[in-house]
Amino acid sequence: MSGRITAEVKACIGRQVSYTAPEELGRSAIRYFALALGDDSPLYRDPEAAAKTVHGGIVAPPTLVCETNQIIQQPLDENGYIGHHWTLPLPNTRFIRGGNEYEFHQPTRPDDRITVTWKILDIYERETRKFGALVFVVSEARYVNQRNELLAINRETNIYSP
């Protein structure tokens, strides 16, 4: 093992940060997201048709709530990124997305004002035959609306490779 999990890295487990959207999600954000996916379901754009579904009105496509760049309100970095990221003491590593596990508790609606809370659940190192020692960072994001009702949970594993 290369010993990248120093006491300083270990101390990052449990770190937590929250962001609250400055406004409601809105119908146009929902319609734009569905358009980008080539999805013309009336559920995302037609109030009358959506009202006849079990959802009772327009809702967001499932994973839109997990896209929170617009909530965070920080300046663009030098490559144009404005979203959440952890600054971890893992020098000279490359960031690779592992996978996502989403749990949805109720649909996100146009008038929802979303708060996301990110937390680092675990950081561990694993030896791989192909790439050597890799550091895995497991994070969890919880999304709630303005009534503090749980909308979704997203567990994400990211890899820091030498």
Place this chain on the structure above:
Amino acid sequence: MTASRTKYFEEVTIGETLPPIDFAVTLTSLVMYAGATWDFHRYHYDAAFVAGLGMPGPFMDGQMLGALLARQVMQWSGPDGFVRKLSYRQRAMVYANDTITLRGKITGTSIQDGRGLAHCMLSVTGPDERVVARDATATVELQRRPG
């Protein structure tokens, strides 16, 4: 998506396939998704920048794959469905001008707290059958047939 009808829990058969989706990933669709999610990173549109990183072209954000998988499940369930869970690991990058194919089938059903759930196994392949995701899973809640 055509305005698909509601799929009732009682109609589901184990092993049935979800209608496949062929999605043409173009620079335009990457830019549309990036715009819709306020993701302005040069990864998704700047060919010279990504070439400098040794990559063949602008590439798809990992969460766009999840969004497309959710679209596929909702297309099968109809607008009364509600995706409860979705889990996937991306095994290969998807670049501008790749067409990806999403496939899925129903692996089981269950009833939890009176809710009818269908469990799906999903896969995504790129050009030359490149495996983008092969063991993605989803659980979707369906309406029970009245009466």
